[in-house]
Amino acid sequence: MVQASPQEIPTIAHTRAGKVSDEILQSVQDIATQAQNGETLTTAEAHLILLTMPQLCEELLHRRAVMDLIGTAADIDNVFFLHGQG
Secondary structure: OOOOOHHHOOOOOOOOOOOOOHHHHHHHHHHHHHHHOOOOOOHHHHHHHHHHHHHHHHHHHHHHHHHHHHHHHOOHHHOOOOOOOO
């Protein structure tokens, strides 16, 4: 049996997942939690994490930037918190 060199193994260059739905996001969270708990992942589960991670990080970074902008742009001198809030 002839072994293929790494250069001969077909790959899909620059793959990227589309929009990550809430259902997929829940699956990614469950799978990642399993991995953190030392459980062995299937190849498909590992690929799901790798395929969706860039979009999830991009969304989180964007959300953080928006929240920072809102926090710095808001004039909190005119905000009155209800009892027990803030």
